[in-house]
Amino acid sequence: MPNPAPRSRVARQRAAKRWHVYLILCRGNAIYTGIALDVSARYAQHLAGTGARYTRANPPRRLLTKFVCPNQSVAGRLEAAIKRLTAAEKLELVGTTGAAARKLLLD
Numbered sequence: 001m002p003n004p005a006p007r008s009r010v011a012r013q014r015a016a017k018r019w020h021v022y023l024i025l026c027r028g029n030a031i032y033t034g035i036a037l038d039v040s041a042r043y044a045q046h047l048a049g050t051g052a053r054y055t056r057a058n059p060p061r062r063l064l065t066k067f068v069c070p071n072q073s074v075a076g077r078l079e080a081a082i083k084r085l086t087a088a089e090k091l092e093l094v095g096t097t098g099a100a101a102r103k104l105l106l107d
Contacts, residue, residue, distance in 0.1 A: 019075035021082065021098070022066040023090060026058040031090045033082045035075040039066045064091075067098030074102065081105035 020039045024032040036042035045051040046060045069075035093101055
């Protein structure tokens with residue numbers, strides 16, 4: 001079998017490095033926002049009490065949503081924009097796509 005073209009290998013590597021912004025509903029109905037490459041693994045850390053200090057003090061109840069971002073820079077900017085929202089505005093983002101959230105908050 002021939003080696004894959006360099007372009008497809010680069011595309012696969014880039015796709016494997018997609019960053020995510022995620023929202024977690026915590027105790028007291030607080031909403032925690034974070035970024036990660038692997039949301040499932042990061043959420044497991046939060047559940048185990050080895051994640052962020054905030055989620056150790058306010059244990060997660062459930063993962064609300066996650067948004068795919070093309071790179072860490074976009075994920076960080078989206079996270080910062082979401083953190084400036086009220087809890088009600090954050091809940092309105094649940095069910096939207098990452099592209100819609102980026103368009104709404106970053107454009």
